[in-house]
Amino acid sequence: MISPRSKRALAVQISWWDRENLLHENCRSKGNVDAAIAEYREGLRLNPENDSAHYNLGIALGAKGTFGEAISETRAALRLDPKNPQLHYSLAYWLEKYGEREKALGEYRIAYTLKPENSQFKRAYERLAHKAKSRRASGSTARKPEEGV
Numbered sequence: 001m002i003s004p005r006s007k008r009a010l011a012v013q014i015s016w017w018d019r020e021n022l023l024h025e026n027c028r029s030k031g032n033v034d035a036a037i038a039e040y041r042e043g044l045r046l047n048p049e050n051d052s053a054h055y056n057l058g059i060a061l062g063a064k065g066t067f068g069e070a071i072s073e074t075r076a077a078l079r080l081d082p083k084n085p086q087l088h089y090s091l092a093y094w095l096e097k098y099g100e101r102e103k104a105l106g107e108y109r110i111a112y113t114l115k116p117e118n119s120q121f122k123r124a125y126e127r128l129a130h131k132a133k134s135r136r137a138s139g140s141t142a143r144k145p146e147e148g149v
Contacts, residue, residue: 036060051080055087058094067098085114089121096128105132 040057044050058073074091081087092107108125115121 033060033063037064049080051077051084051087054080055090058090062094062097067094070094071098083114085111085118085121088114089124092124092128101128101132104128 037057037060040053040060043053044057047053054073054077058070058077061067061073062070071091071094074087074094078084078087078091088107088111092104092111095101095104095107105125105128108121108128112118112121112125
């Protein structure tokens with residue numbers, strides 16, 4: 001059952017910072033990521049077009065280490081809000097965790113292009129671009145994930 005507080009949060013359009021903080025607060029206050037995941041899934045059952053719920057569910061799933069699911073939920077959020085640089089950054093983060101460095105680099109590039117004044121986006125893009133350049137120079141390749149993304 002979804003809590004009244006989560007229902008209110010899903011019904012209101014709030015900034016991505018507030019969304020992320022709400023999820024983290026919800027997880028911490030309950031001490032249970034599984035409860036937060038269940039609430040976001042219930043919220044999405046009620047409103048499947050809620051990009052905030054997809055994004056936050058992705059964060060919770062990633063916190064559990066289920067990066068493939070985190071990627072899927074973040075992509076669902078991006079289909080609803082394709083010009084949101086934070087969503088591209090988050091997708092890049094999960095892709096990188098999953099071992100898909102080239103795809104991650106592309107998403108970091110998009111986030112940075114959409115919001116070049118964001119130093120976090122710039123640092124992430126430059127960091128991974130440098131790693132990619134170093135790998136190419138040494139002839140090594142990125143590890144392949146067990147399942148496709």
